[in-house]
Amino acid sequence: MGIVLKGIGIGNKISIGKVFLYNKEKIEFSQEKDELPFEIKIRQLEESIEDVRRELEELYKSIKETFPREAEIFLFHKGILEDEYVIEKIKSYLAEGYSLVYSIERAFNEIKSEFEGMEQELFRERAKDIEDVEERLLKKILNINTSSLSSLPYPCIVVAKDLTPSDTANLDFINLLGFVTEEGSITSHTAILAQVFNIPAVVGVRGIIDQVKKAEEIIIDSGEGLVILNPTEEEKHFYSIKKDEKDKISRELIKFRDLPAITSKGRRxxxxxxxxxxxxxxxxxxxxxxxxxxxxxxxxxxxxxxxxxxxxxxxxxxxxxxxxxxxxxxxxxxxxxxxxxxxxxxxxxxxxxxxxxxxxxxxxxxxxxxxxxxxxxxxxxxxxxxxxxxxxxxxxxxxxxxxxxxxxxxxxxxxxxxxxxxxxxxxxxxxxxxxxxxxxxxxxxxxxxxxxxxxxxxxxxxxxxxxxxxxxxxxxxxxxxxxxxxxxxxxxxxxxxxxxxxxxxxxxxxxxxxxxxxxxxxxxxxxxxxxxxxxxxxxx
The missing domain is CATH 3.20.20.60 (Phosphoenolpyruvate-binding domains)
Structure with missing residues (x-):
């Protein structure tokens, strides 16, 4: 029997395929302080902010026609990047002699903590957006190429700790068979994207990253909120039949799509x-x-x-x-x-x-x-x-x-x-x-x-x-x-x-x-x- 994990299912579909583990590079803490003059660090900060601002504007323009709701998120990110409160907090640490990378990390961590401490789940989810902007800025400063899901190597189910708006902005929908994330809730960006585009997804699957590393195949049943790693032949056969049944029902339902809804007694x-x-x-x-x-x-x-x-x-x-x-x-x-x-x-x-x-x-x-x-x-x-x-x-x-x-x-x-x-x-x-x-x-x-x-x-x-x-x-x-x-x-x-x-x-x-x-x-x-x-x- 394969490893069965439980999460929050989005939609009511079944997907069977290969695992694609999306592991983003972790940016390690740099030295806390350096001897670089304050003015040079300020210039580097301003130049990096301007470069990232242009990137976000390009992202917004590239998807606003197709995904207008998702595109708005990048305007929100741009707002975070340009927020005086954020910039002044970074500058205050620079003025104390801290390195640019350390100052950004410390400032953004404080702001993330503020969001994570809020009562409303919607605002706790926004902490992911703060993290996304921080990551973009740090990678720009450290000259690290940002990994992308825009060209998946094969038809697969993406497994990740979580997916940010930047991750999902240019997703390869041709090869994408579904999502599984360790974090996230029904209001998370990944969940919203899955619902809008009818993509099977299971979010909030605790421990999936540690378990999936040795897995080659995966089954997700979004209707039940189930994830099966390294399924047996019997499990693959069972879910293949179940998937065919669901797909057949979906195809049969299409003929009702354009019909008027009239009861047998003639009521419309x-x-x-x-x-x-x-x-x-x-x-x-x-x-x-x-x-x-x-x-x-x-x-x-x-x-x-x-x-x-x-x-x-x-x-x-x-x-x-x-x-x-x-x-x-x-x-x-x-x-x-x-x-x-x-x-x-x-x-x-x-x-x-x-x-x-x-x-x-x-x-x-x-x-x-x-x-x-x-x-x-x-x-x-x-x-x-x-x-x-x-x-x-x-x-x-x-x-x-x-x-x-x-x-x-x-x-x-x-x-x-x-x-x-x-x-x-x-x-x-x-x-x-x-x-x-x-x-x-x-x-x-x-x-x-x-x-x-x-x-x-x-x-x-x-x-x-x-x-x-x-x-x-x-x-x-x-x-x-x-x-x-x-x-x-x-x-x-x-x-x-x-x-x-x-x-x-x-x-x-x-x-x-x-x-x-x-x-x-x-x-x-x-x-x-x-x-x-x-x-x-x-x-x-």
């Missing part, structure tokens, strides 16, 4: 996609999405030093609208807070951020940020069928205030002579029980509703959905949750408004029959799940 259910970037929009349309039920715009705001401009947002929204033409594209306004934060907003630290300033609450406090986004959305509205959706609504007054700001922007556009869709549809996400139970109060000032089941379940049971110890309280079919969804559907239909679901249960075969039975009009999910959910609905 719209099947939309959840996305976070232009590239994912292209994947969604190719997978048969009939619209975008949730465009998560927060990814445009994360991993950067300044908020995105109106022009930058406009180009992204316009591109997605053009991809989907007359099909609905529901853009969720900025949903930051809880487990997602933006350092440049300098928000006060909250004891319980999931119950604090997040979603629409933040937008109503940061009005200029909100208005810039609304301006970008309205400008893009003439290029397709864009709808606006407010997240984390608790009471009617929040929607009234948001609509008032939207009306102000519309009036500004009219005064400026700009073209836009005046009667653009506006809806809300139902994620909080208070609005689910009082929907009739707000239904006359909105056009549609989308149920965010992830947070609705979380707030119904007062249980953090990211806490594994409380996993038993994730019960989508509990009578309390079902009652809330049924109430929302009944109110919407009473007033002639459509209602959708954009949480995880919308793409889960187990719960789709329940949602259809409750009367939901539209389901929105990860693009890769669209064919299987269409098949499920057709067979109901």
């Amino acid at each position: 259910i719209k099947v939309f996609a959840n996305i976070g970037s232009e590239k994912e929009a292209e994947i969604a349309i190719n997978m048969g999405a009939e619209g975008i039920g949730l465009f998560r715009t927060e990814f445009i705001f994360l991993d950067r030093n300044d908020p995105p401009s109106e022009e930058e947002q406009f180009r992204i929204y316009k591109r997605v609208a053009e991809i989907f033409k007359d099909k609905p594209v529901i853009i969720r306004t900025l949903d930051i807070g809880g487990d997602k934060e933006i350092p440049y907003l300098k928000l006060e630290k909250e004891k319980n951020p999931f119950l604090g300033v997040r979603g629409l609450r933040l937008c109503l406090l940061e009005r200029e940020l909100f208005k810039v986004q609304l301006r970008a959305i309205l400008r893009a509205s003439v290029f397709g069928n864009i709808w606006i959706m407010y997240p984390m609504v608790a009471i009617k007054e929040e929607v009234e205030e948001a609509n008032k700001i939207l009306e102000e922007v519309k009036q500004e556009f009219e005064n400026e002579g700009k073209t836009f869709v005046r009667n653009i549809k506006v809806g809300i996400m139902v994620e909080i029980p208070s609005i689910a139970l009082s929907l009739e109060e707000v239904i006359d000032i909105i056009d549609f509703v989308s149920i965010g089941s992830n947070d609705l379940i979380q707030y119904t049971f007062a249980a953090d959905r990211t806490n594994e110890k409380l996993r038993y309280l994730y019960i989508p079919n509990h009578r309390a949750v079902v009652s809330l969804i049924k109430n929302v559907v009944d109110v919407c239909h009473k007033f002639g408004k459509e209602v959708g679901v954009c949480g995880e249960i919308a793409g889960d075969e187990e719960y789709v029959p329940l949602l259809v039975d409750l009367g939901v009009d539209e389901l929105s999910m990860a693009p890769s799940k669209i064919p299987v959910i269409k098949k499920k609905i057709i067979e109901l």
Whole structure:
């Protein structure tokens, strides 16, 4: 029997192939102090920063068209490199007589420690970006050639301690069969990349590096989160059959991709996609999405030093609208807070951020940020069928205030002579029980509703959905949750408004029959799940 290891599986695929161990050169500590004049070390630092800055700009330009979301990471890296706080910290050690390499290592280690000590996992993951920038700068100073995964020697499964954005920027997708990393979580860059491009991956496999050194072959089952090193012939045979079965199912599902989802009783259910970037929009349309039920715009705001401009947002929204033409594209306004934060907003630290300033609450406090986004959305509205959706609504007054700001922007556009869709549809996400139970109060000032089941379940049971110890309280079919969804559907239909679901249960075969039975009009999910959910609905 081969060596079986467990990690966090990304996707539901099987890959069998040769190991490619990606071991990056470790940069050893240099001498702590030297006699080199301070001015010369400063010049070397500035020249190296400029060289790395140019490299990052080239990387950004080379992949921004194909992978816009991933490309933004390199702008974040450039921001780290140019940050005065970082530069001054390095200079302070140089002034004490430390060598340039030692000063950089010490400064970056301190900054990494700050990130690693943060409560939010998203920010702990950003420590990898700090490390990536440090490595680039040190290799430039020491004249070490950076290794690359852009040209893999054979079809293989890459095994690494972890993969940074620089590692994955120009991956050889032709020879790449999958990823296995020792570090990483569901929110890590590697995990996100695997989900977007449907690459089998298992992350967080503790001890894989020590175990894999003598392995020639490897099997990964991302559905089970399993890694098998040096599999036996029996194991290879078993997983080959299992892989063929999964591949056959995938091929059969493709025929459902472009079919309308109509139940045996003739009821039509719209099947939309959840996305976070232009590239994912292209994947969604190719997978048969009939619209975008949730465009998560927060990814445009994360991993950067300044908020995105109106022009930058406009180009992204316009591109997605053009991809989907007359099909609905529901853009969720900025949903930051809880487990997602933006350092440049300098928000006060909250004891319980999931119950604090997040979603629409933040937008109503940061009005200029909100208005810039609304301006970008309205400008893009003439290029397709864009709808606006407010997240984390608790009471009617929040929607009234948001609509008032939207009306102000519309009036500004009219005064400026700009073209836009005046009667653009506006809806809300139902994620909080208070609005689910009082929907009739707000239904006359909105056009549609989308149920965010992830947070609705979380707030119904007062249980953090990211806490594994409380996993038993994730019960989508509990009578309390079902009652809330049924109430929302009944109110919407009473007033002639459509209602959708954009949480995880919308793409889960187990719960789709329940949602259809409750009367939901539209389901929105990860693009890769669209064919299987269409098949499920057709067979109901």
